Amino acid sequence: MKEKTLLGSLRVMLLSFEVQLRQNLTDGFVLFGILVQPLLVAFMALWMLKDKGPDHAIFVVIGSGLTGLWTTLLFDGGNSITGERWNGTLEPLVGSPSSMRLIVFGKVLASITQSLLSMVGCYTLISLIMGYPLTILHPGLFIGSVILTVFALVCFGLIMASLFILIRDIGRMINTLEFPVYILCGFLFPIALLPGWTTPISYLLSPYWAAQALHGATSGTISVNKILFAWAMMITFSLAYILLSEGLYRKILYRARVDASLDTQG
Amino acid sequence: MRMNVIEVNNLRRIYKSTTGVIKRTSKEIVAVDGVTFDVHEGELYGLLGPNGAGKTTTVKMLTTLLIPTAGSATIKGLDVERQADQVRSRIGFVFGGERGLYWRLSGLDNLRYFASLYYVDPDVARKRIDELLDLVGLKGREKERVEGYSRGMRQRLHIARALLHDPEVLFLDEPTIGLDPVGARELRQAVRNLQSAKKTILLTTHYMFEADALCQRIAVINHGKIIALDTPENLKRTVVDLSVVEIELFGIPPEVVEKVRGLKIVDNVAVESRDQRQVMIVHTSNGPEAIPALVAELNGLKVGRIISREPTLEDAYVRLVGGAE
């Protein structure tokens, strides 16, 4: 029998990445969330925050890039499993010896990576067309923050994908989850503006720590120590999600086999 | 004594369905009702039954996609419920149909992806994909997107996919559905070749001639229960006492069918549509002697040809499932 080598598992993840990438390239709905929406948000935020001076441009780039990442995670990553079911390919995937978590990880990674491109797009739009200076304060910390952000969001996507399958009517609710994260995680304005009772909620959301780290590394909104603390939080969350996902996936896949819900046609 | 590769023990599967939005009523449908059978190593085993008999549900349980409501099944000694992961790397399955493939990807990319999911070494995969494309007749079309494939081509891609990891056990759920006669014949030959390569195959179908042509043993299933289990020859022997009279008619009123069915010499009556005509197939033990009595019942109706013939496996099947069609 084919044993599950580490290399083999890596291949599963990479090819899932590739398949998702290809599927997304022709999906208008996904592309909107990945490319167009962040650009529009960027433009609006840029204009609204004009009076704060040209140094704010980088803040807007990062912030709108983050909105793109979250929207993608919510609408695309979250539907990793439900999308396969709708496509009729969930059964062949579950029926294979590969771990569903690995497959979902690859898929969400693809979506997030594509979404990062939107951040690059905002960057280009704003620096080239608007002529704003875009200096990154701590380049090293910035790169580290990007990597950890991607990792933390993908891990969160793992959990989201399983929740989407567990909660039947999730489709009706996801629209209301899009902007609250933009608000609570301080993407385009500091959460200090929000009522105090929301702060604990912000702390519980991993995108908040991502925003802290990224804004800190580019605009210097927080000290280096606090950036490193944000890193620690992102790593903690990621590990927690990975640990949680094992039991969660086992449970939902078993449940799906009992309920005959691996295929929409029963 | 040949080893049992697949052992099914009293397998049951109940579906619960709920209808209604405000007042929800739930219904329980017993799809598989206590099925027991074994498949020997290297055997080509058939699960034969009409649509809705429980064939696909049984196969889904055996391929670890459904959890049985009761009973158990093992494949090569591994429990399908509790050792699902190990089972999955040893089996291949084909459910066919329009779904189950990535339409925006090419046939080749679909195969590459699934090969990776089965942990097939990339070099081995490349070679095997090449051979399989040849085997299923998709050579030259593999770089096209699946969305442009015909139904038959998709079916053949499904089959190639099931064989990527060279599994010892194969489950084929109605594999020739949607194929044209030539394609279906080629597929049956391919299945025979697989069997001679020492693979154990469980095939489901509702085509009796297909089961007869391919399978070494057949389990006839209807309403979730196995109503007969034997070799094709033995099954045909169950109807050896039978004679079949086929009467061609142009329009058969149901009352006439009932009257004929009520005759003492008649075992079973089925009505089949062939082109513009309808054929009443009567199972009786008297054969040619029964004809006059039958014709008497058809008083007034326009009658075409009347044939008396030997029973086929199809007739045995009809007798078993009670003339349902």
Place this chain on the structure above:
Amino acid sequence: MKKLISNTRIFFQGAILSYRALFRWLRPSTYIASKVLAPLTVMIFFVYIGAYASGSNDASYYVIGNALIFTASSGIYGVTMSIGGERWTGTLPYLFGAPANRMAMFVGRSLVHVLDGMLGGFIGLGWGALLFNLDLSKADPTALLVTMLVTTFSTAGLGLLMGCLGLITRNVMFINNLVYFLLLLFSGANLAVSSLPRWMQAVSQAIPLTRGIASTRIIVNGGGLAEVLPLLRMELLIGLAFTLAGYSLFRVFETQAKRLGTLDVF
């Protein structure tokens, strides 16, 4: 006279059919989530950015603008789904073949969405008053009502046009989302029209909602119906123009479809 009766009947039939077809899947929870909560989250987001930008406590400028966006959401998503959704439900061919006056049917369908939009607008203002201390004491109720009515009519007209575009392309949701964001951008909800570059101002003046928002701001600040009448007149005209454009586009589409014998016309 007979024709009038028949047209009126078709008008209402279209309206009811539209409502039933689209909202058949609707449950109170979905309505609340998508019409009451989701637009609120967008409002909160932009109001806070506005507050961050202006550094002041008075967010009424942004609150009013975003409250009116509530009306757009109905007009856009509702109407475009109604027409773009025709394709999915396969009832389009019946629309073609019907000897009924298409105009009557179309406008009938929009009626429901106009009423729905007005409800949305009042919900928006309600949230503004509740959460952001929007002071509505100086507003003339009649003027407000008329403004709402005219504004939702014109956004429904835009929706009709968008819906017909949706017949041609496959990505209805892409168009919906795009138009929604473009309205946020150009209508003066968040960015003062006068502060935009010249070419963008031209766009702002040509689309629905802009004058509706401007009128509402005047009314909330104590202005009377007479003051906003010129604005509303233009708003109404724009609504008519978009409705007619949508109708013509539909006829073009219909002729093409009949000629080619298929709904995949372009």
